[in-house]
Amino acid sequence: MSQPVLSIRNIESFYGPIMAIRGVSLDVHPGQIVSILGANGAGKTTLMKTISGVMDPEKGTISFDGQHIQGLEPHKIVQKGIVHIPEGREVFPLLTVDENLSLGAYTLTDKGQIDHDRDLVFSYFPILRDRRAQEAGTLSGGQQQMLAIGRGLMANPKIMLLDEPSLGLSPLLVQEIFDILKRLNDEQNMTMILVEQNATAALELAHHGYVMEIGRIVMDGTADVLMQSEDIRNFYLGVQEEGARENRRWKRKKTWR
Amino acid sequence: MDNAQLLISGLANGCVYGLIALGFVLIYKATEAVNFAQGDFMMLGAFVTIGLTNTEYIGLPFLLALPLSLGIMAALGYLVDRLIIRRLFGESQTAVVILTIALGFVIRFVAGLIWGHEPQTLQNPLAGKEVRFGGLVLGMEDVAVIVVTVLLTWGLYVFFSKTRLGLAMQGASQNQLAAYYMGIPVKRVQGLIWALAGIVAGIAGILFAAKGSVDPTTGLLGIKAFAAAVIGGFGSLPGALAGGLIVGVIEPFASRYIAAGYSQIAPYALLLAVLIFRPHGLFSQVRVKKV
Numbered sequence: 001m002s003q004p005v006l007s008i009r010n011i012e013s014f015y016g017p018i019m020a021i022r023g024v025s026l027d028v029h030p031g032q033i034v035s036i037l038g039a040n041g042a043g044k045t046t047l048m049k050t051i052s053g054v055m056d057p058e059k060g061t062i063s064f065d066g067q068h069i070q071g072l073e074p075h076k077i078v079q080k081g082i083v084h085i086p087e088g089r090e091v092f093p094l095l096t097v098d099e100n101l102s103l104g105a106y107t108l109t110d111k112g113q114i115d116h117d118r119d120l121v122f123s124y125f126p127i128l129r130d131r132r133a134q135e136a137g138t139l140s141g142g143q144q145q146m147l148a149i150g151r152g153l154m155a156n157p158k159i160m161l162l163d164e165p166s167l168g169l170s171p172l173l174v175q176e177i178f179d180i181l182k183r184l185n186d187e188q189n190m191t192m193i194l195v196e197q198n199a200t201a202a203l204e205l206a207h208h209g210y211v212m213e214i215g216r217i218v219m220d221g222t223a224d225v226l227m228q229s230e231d232i233r234n235f236y237l238g239v240q241e242e243g244a245r246e247n248r249r250w251k252r253k254k255t256w257r
Numbered sequence: 258m259d260n261a262q263l264l265i266s267g268l269a270n271g272c273v274y275g276l277i278a279l280g281f282v283l284i285y286k287a288t289e290a291v292n293f294a295q296g297d298f299m300m301l302g303a304f305v306t307i308g309l310t311n312t313e314y315i316g317l318p319f320l321l322a323l324p325l326s327l328g329i330m331a332a333l334g335y336l337v338d339r340l341i342i343r344r345l346f347g348e349s350q351t352a353v354v355i356l357t358i359a360l361g362f363v364i365r366f367v368a369g370l371i372w373g374h375e376p377q378t379l380q381n382p383l384a385g386k387e388v389r390f391g392g393l394v395l396g397m398e399d400v401a402v403i404v405v406t407v408l409l410t411w412g413l414y415v416f417f418s419k420t421r422l423g424l425a426m427q428g429a430s431q432n433q434l435a436a437y438y439m440g441i442p443v444k445r446v447q448g449l450i451w452a453l454a455g456i457v458a459g460i461a462g463i464l465f466a467a468k469g470s471v472d473p474t475t476g477l478l479g480i481k482a483f484a485a486a487v488i489g490g491f492g493s494l495p496g497a498l499a500g501g502l503i504v505g506v507i508e509p510f511a512s513r514y515i516a517a518g519y520s521q522i523a524p525y526a527l528l529l530a531v532l533i534f535r536p537h538g539l540f541s542q543v544r545v546k547k548v
Contacts, residue, residue: 054437078440090435092428103428106421107440155440 005030005191006051006082006159011060011070013043013050020046022215023060028159028193033185035194035206035223037236042212044195045087048161051193052084053077064159079107081158087167087195089144091151093137097128100136100147104154113156120188121150124180142173149177153184159191166198174198178205199236203227211236218256231255261393263509269399269468271505272406273299276461277482278489278497279413280454286430286492287450288342290353294361295458296479301364302330302455302462303379303471304372311380319381327459334455338448361476369473376470379463398468405464409457410498417494426450484528490538499540503527 004027013021021043028034038044049055051062053074062070069077083104092100101121105114122129125146131139136147145165152160162181166174178201184190185205196202203209209226211219219231226232231254280295292298308314309322317325337360345353378384386397417423429436429446436443465471481504489500504524511523531539 052438054434073442074437075440075442078438083440084438086435086438090432090438092431092435094431095424095427099424099427102421103424103436103439103441106425151439 002029004028006062006064006193008051009061009063011047011050011057011062013046013055013057015046020215021050021057024212024215024217025060026210026217026220028191030191031185031189032208033181033192033194033206035196035202035209036212037196037199037202037209037226037232038212039197041214043215044212045163046215047212048084048086048163048193048195051077051161052082054084075107078155078157081156082161083152083155083157083159084161085148085152085163085165087163089141089148091136091139091144091147094135096133097136097139097147098132100151101128101154104151105156107155114154117154117156121153124153124184125150142169142177145169145173145177146180149180157190159193161193161195163195164197165194166196166201174201181205199232203232203237213256218254259513260510263513264506265393265395265399265403267506267509268502269396269402269505270508271485271502272402273461273465273501274478274482274485274505275498275501276406276409276457276464277479278486278501279494280458280461281483281486282492282494282497283450283454283457285486287426287447288338288353290342290350291357291483292454293354293357293479293483294364294476295454296482297361297364297368297476298330298334298455298458299462299465299479300471300473300476301333301368302326302459303466303475304368304377304462304473305329305459306463307377307379307466307471308372311377323463326463327456330455330459330462331452332455334458335448335452337455338451342451343444343448361479365473365476372473374472376472377466378470379466381467383467396468398464402464402468405460406498409460413457413494422446422449426453481524484524487538488528488531490541493538493540496538496540500538 006028009025010023011021012019012023024047026034036044036047046055050057053072053076056071060070061068064080064082069080092103095103101118105117108114127143128147128150131143136144139147149165165177169177181192182205185192194202194206203223203226206223209221209223210217211232219226235254277295277299280298281291284290284292284295306322306326309317309326310319341356342353345356383397383401388395388397388400417427425436425441425446426449428439429441429443433443465475482501485500485504486497487500488503489496489498507523507527511520515523
């Protein structure tokens with residue numbers, strides 16, 4: 001397999017005195033979609049914030065294209081080609097769709113490149129072209145999520161960090177957005193790290209998956225392997241297997257404990 | 258005719274209030290803190306220009322002194338952010354508020370030490386000239402104040418809506434975290450907003466000193482401008498200007514038609530009414546975040 005484009009080794013991050021990430025290592029290869037699964041509070045978002053430089057790790061290294069990037073200012077990391085599409089959309093509510101996209105391209109100066117990227121975004125999200133003069137705060141939740149992804153694309157990234165793009169959306173919209181992510185991966189060869197609680201949708205899309213619990217990676221494998229794993233099926237995919245009483249969910253122990 | 262005369266002088270005063278209010282709002286939007294020294298920035302801008310232009314001080318030509326003093330004010334705003342405010346990052350807003358109040362005291366005393374406590378006027382080419390317009394007699398300074406404010410407002414509008422940096426400033430004030438994610442160097446942008454607020458305060462000071470006299474306590478009218486900003490809706494730039502104009506226009510009419518003693522409270526009575534009936538201000542931009 002090719003060299004990983006992003007590789008994380010033994011990262012530890014703190015929220016004040018609380019250790020949110022306890023030594024995480026993972027690799028992302030070019031053109032791959034890597035999914036990080038886990039429950040609330042597992043440290044998924046903290047991991048994303050540590051990669052994008054909004055939080056600094058206490059220990060460990062993050063290398064991107066062979067360079068160490070841990071602890072750099074967030075705008076330096078965007079310039080290197082990692083863009084973070086945050087949980088909860090976080091669009092600029094009083095700016096128009098067009099202005100939001102322009103800010104996405106803040107780190108770029110080549111006008112031709114920006115115009116090209118804007119057309120690309122509109123080709124994936126035609127609704128944004130129709131709403132380009134509308135204030136982002138007045139868009140629906142699904143449209144705001146599309147805008148957030150489009151705004152991230154405007155930075156012309158090599159890796160997109162997607163934090164819960166399905167949050168608060170109807171199953172139909174989730175399907176629509178995940179289809180677009182798949183097309184972006186197929187057609188633009190966009191590398192992605194996808195953080196999700198919606199494990200089914202995430203594993204269908206991803207090539208490789210990691211499972212996080214209380215700040216650690218407890219399992220990893222290709223998406224197919226994870227999908228077949230009994231632990232994953234029971235605890236994340238919500239598949240109930242009929243069986244003896246001691247096999248019930250509350251009696252069972254996860255194999256990694 | 259009388260009323261028209263009152264209106265014009267009220268508008269001219271209101272422009273100065275509006276510009277100070279604009280400074281309040283700029284900084285509030287960028288850093289979520291109120292800079293109570295904004296009125297004193299205005300006073301300092303006036304004195305810096307007086308110090309550069311007036312013949313008893315350095316005596317530079319007026320048109321040379323203008324960009325120089327605005328440059329000094331921009332540097333001052335930037336340095337206040339860089340050296341003082343940024344160190345309080347993460348502290349409570351109260352700390353920042355008290356700090357800026359203290360900063361106002363310091364500026365007042367320093368200005369008194371350098372330029373004395375006597376009221377002074379800026380020597381400028383427009384002083385004492387008049388224009389007749391219909392039956393109105395208008396001071397050239399009043400006209401200049403209104404024209405400059407209109408131009409500045411238009412310039413700021415173009416800056417904020419058309420330029421990359423202006424958009425980034427709007428973005429950083431609307432959603433700071435998202436601005437970080439988009440690769441906007443938020444801290445540098447905030448410093449530049451303080452510099453911009455310094456320039457706006459400098460312009461307000463120059464206009465104020467051209468049409469009246471300033472002394473080191475003049476900055477206290479920042480309180481009136483603060484009321485104007487609240488009336489217009491804290492957080493809205495057009496609202497700040499409109500609030501300033503409203504306060505400016507109310508004052509001369511109140512002192513003309515209402516008994517002395519009551520007239521001075523007119524702007525604050527309006528402030529109270531606005532806070533009761535439209536607590537977000539007259540021109541507020543409030544959006545509820547969708548989940």
